[in-house]
Amino acid sequence: xxxxxxxxxxxxxxxxxxxxxxxxxxxxxxxxxxxxxxxxxxxxxxxxxxxxxxxxxxxxxxxxxxxxxxxxxxxxxxxxxxxxxxxxxxxxxxxxxxxxxxxxxxxxxxxxxxxxxxxxxxxxxxxxxxxxxxxxxxxxxxxxxxxxxxxxxxxxxxxxxxxxxxxxxxxxxxxxxxxxxxxxxxxxxxxxxxxxxxxxxxxxxxxxxxxxxxxxxxxxxxxxxxxxxxxxxxxxxxxxxxxxxxxxxxxxxxxxxxxxxxxxxxxxxxxxxxxxxxxxxxxxxxxxxx
Amino acid sequence: xxxxxxxxxxxxxxxxxxxxxxxxxxxxxxxxxxxxxxxxxxxxxxxxxxxxxxxxxxxxxxxxxxxxxxxxxxxxxxxxxxxxxxxxxxxxxxxxxxxxxxxxxxxxxxxxxxxxxxxxxxxxxxxxxxxxxxxxxxxxxxxxxxxxxxxxxxxxxxxxxxxxxxxxxxxxxxxxxxxxxxxxxxxxxxxxxxxxxxxxxxxxxxxxxxxxxxxxxxxxxxxxxxxxxxxxxxxxxxxxxxxxxxxxxxxxxxxxx
Numbered sequence: 176x177x178x179x180x181x182x183x184x185x186x187x188x189x190x191x192x193x194x195x196x197x198x199x200x201x202x203x204x205x206x207x208x209x210x211x212x213x214x215x216x217x218x219x220x221x222x223x224x225x226x227x228x229x230x231x232x233x234x235x236x237x238x239x240x241x242x243x244x245x246x247x248x249x250x251x252x253x254x255x256x257x258x259x260x261x262x263x264x265x266x267x268x269x270x271x272x273x274x275x276x277x278x279x280x281x282x283x284x285x286x287x288x289x290x291x292x293x294x295x296x297x298x299x300x301x302x303x304x305x306x307x308x309x310x311x312x313x314x315x316x317x318x319x320x321x322x323x324x325x326x327x328x329x330x331x332x333x334x335x336x337x338x339x340x341x342x343x344x345x346x347x348x349x350x351x352x353x354x355x356x357x358x359x360x361x362x363x364x365x366x367x368x369x370x371x372x373x374x375x376x377x378x379x380x381x382x383x384x385x386x387x388x389x390x391x392x393x394x395x396x397x398x399x400x401x402x403x404x405x406x407x408x409x410x411x412x413x414x415x416x417x418x419x420x421x422x423x424x425x426x427x428x429x430x431x432x433x434x435x436x437x438x439x440x441x442x443x444x445x446x447x448x449x450x451x452x453x454x455x456x457x458x459x460x461x462x463x464x465x
Numbered sequence: 466x467x468x469x470x471x472x473x474x475x476x477x478x479x480x481x482x483x484x485x486x487x488x489x490x491x492x493x494x495x496x497x498x499x500x501x502x503x504x505x506x507x508x509x510x511x512x513x514x515x516x517x518x519x520x521x522x523x524x525x526x527x528x529x530x531x532x533x534x535x536x537x538x539x540x541x542x543x544x545x546x547x548x549x550x551x552x553x554x555x556x557x558x559x560x561x562x563x564x565x566x567x568x569x570x571x572x573x574x575x576x577x578x579x580x581x582x583x584x585x586x587x588x589x590x591x592x593x594x595x596x597x598x599x600x601x602x603x604x605x606x607x608x609x610x611x612x613x614x615x616x617x618x619x620x621x622x623x624x625x626x627x628x629x630x631x632x633x634x635x636x637x638x639x640x641x642x643x644x645x646x647x648x649x650x651x652x653x654x655x656x657x658x659x660x661x662x663x664x665x666x667x668x669x670x671x672x673x674x675x676x677x678x679x680x681x682x683x684x685x686x687x688x689x690x691x692x693x694x695x696x697x698x699x700x701x702x703x704x705x706x707x708x709x710x711x712x713x714x715x716x717x718x719x720x721x722x
Contacts, residue, residue: 331583343556348543349517
């Protein structure tokens, strides 16, 4: 029983890891304050769930979930050429609302608030991932791959270009860089992985409804990115583990489940405040925004 | 007929009711150092911003090698051969000196897949690595010539004002260009550094570089410049060789106002 709980926690950590690592690519590396990440997550979840329910093989569902999110990430990148900073953050919030209300109101496709039950567990070339342990192995492998891909992007000359755009977009333009293309690429890649995380979540829980993808859900993920440190992948990993486990610890000190939810939010807020005051660059971050 | 690399013709720019640049025309001759001087608010930096595409032109022409660049994007103008240093530091503060300079060489870093795959599918001694090595070598040489080699791996936000200035000038130098524009390169730097920058500029000119600079320090300007253009209230009031400018009553009047 205890091990089942631990496996569940590890799977959750993996999903959060994919989400926060990919968010760090757009927020930490390219400096686009992207609060629409949860919408990409939801798009990936719904796309893959609908396809899986229609009998499409898992790997295709996973890929489609990523690609649909990626395409919408590219769409969201379109205004980044004209709109900057806080205003852009508002646009991404608006985007998140739009996707959320589509999930809620496109009853015929998404079944609205009733959600989509009975999503099949992953199966790859006949090998089913029915039990949680095998699912954990699958998602751990994918999470590792995501980590190395994002690390590779970050370390490449393209990654340095993203950081240049974050630090001073005009200066990057004056060096002849197409900063819009760089930001669009990073948002699209970041969205792709969020979509993958959504697809994995849907096939793990086997049920999704819009409430998992409301704007509020961005709070833990953006907190992880800031607390771990902008543009620091190890920091993101550390913060993901800590921020996922702390609220869980509350269960064992006897808090009633009715206040567990609010307590979680309070803890995130507290850690975020403390970090911003005492360690503005996050656990392992080197980046300071002006 | 002068051999002008850059020609400004009847350039105009309004900001609300203020006419910042008013029918401004001048040329920058190839292989010379041209200085743009004038009192505060005379429109020098606005002219720089218009040339580099940072600010949109109201009317008039900016001809770079006879191509009108007046309505192009800053990145396009940069790729056509204009390199610029701003008045305030615009280094990528969280990147190191080397990374800042590395970004200036070319736009290869914009190619996502080539950048992502890199040497995974190439042998270590591939052309790409050699190119990277030679870039590093060029950076090392530049840093050494400025005596700031020890700064290479420092994040540029930790540099002093003068060091930032040097790195910015280097970055603009490395960025491929036909025309180098410097906005107050020696403002606020120590006398030693000023002499160093002066030496660098004169060496660059000897190598055939064309430089357009804005500078308030008259001594510095009149020593390095071959041609001086004086602006006041958005217009060119006088231009000529430094010796003429030094004693021109119009210039004295503009500065004493």
